[in-house]
Amino acid sequence: MTPERILIETIGWIGAVTILVAYILLSTGRLGGQSRLYQWMNVVGAACFVLNSGYNGAIPSAALNVVWAGIGLYTLWQVARRGR
16 A cells, blocks of 8 residues: 555545544534534545545545535534624
C-alpha cells in the first residue's frame, strides 16, 4: 500500500468516525440538530468521504457526500443568520 493510499484510507476512516460520533451525540441528546458543532462534524466527515470516495471511484457515494456537506453548510448559514 502506497503512502498516498494510506492517507486516503485514513481520511475516509476519520470521516466515518466523525459522522458516527456526531450521530451518537445527537441521538443521546448531547448535541442538537441545529448546533454548530453537530453541523461542522457532518461537514468535515462528509468532506473526508468525498475525498475517499472520489479517489476510489465511488462517484455515487462522493455525490451523496457533496450534498450532505452542502446541507450542513446551509444549516450553518441559517443558524448564523438567526444568531444576528
